[in-house]
Amino acid sequence: MLDQAREVCPTTTRRMSREGALLVDVRERNEIDRLAFDVPDFVIMPMSEFERRYSELPRDRDLVMVCQIGVRSLKATYFLMYQGYTQVANMEGGIAKWVRKGFPVKVDAAATAAPAASSCCNSGSSAGSACSDTSASSATAACCGASASNSAACC
């Protein structure tokens, strides 16, 4: 039987990322197009491609697996453990929890225009402009980190 997977919170993940860990996002590309982690280094490897491509991942570097809520990434974590990877952890809570923490993300304004207009970003012109600004991750985080409920609606 496999050992219990190592689970880390978004705060630890952010620190690990700064210290050189590689984030591996296993969400599908259309999900990532809408909302992506804004970290120094990450790899997109959707679950639909994972079994075929996992060997591209380095074995000698810390890997943190991420997805929307932490379920798919846990599966990917165990798969890598099965394949002999030892420096792998799962980020519990996924990007949803990352956003709730107010950590930086990149939002595609075009892809999120419709839901944004009907949720947190039409409440005020300044918030709307911040949320719609795809280049400013801090502004995006400010919009999405305003409150937990708004985060979920917006992001």
Added chain:
Amino acid sequence: MKEIKVLGTGCANCRATIALIEQVAQSKGVAVNMQKVEELRDIMGYGVMSTPGVVIDGKVVHAGGVPSRDKIEQWLAAGQA
């Protein structure tokens, strides 16, 4: 007796796979010991990414989708005198 494990987190396809294997085993008169494996960690211990997975006597014989009746008959016939 064949030890058969069906790997899956309880989805409809997993339940259909269990039912079909039991049905084929009964119709062929093959004694089987069926076991559901639903914990993700246990499932991944077989390296199976796509469920349902089927393990017979410790060997993964199938992963992803409900197996065909023909396929199940072949599994159950293997090793039978």
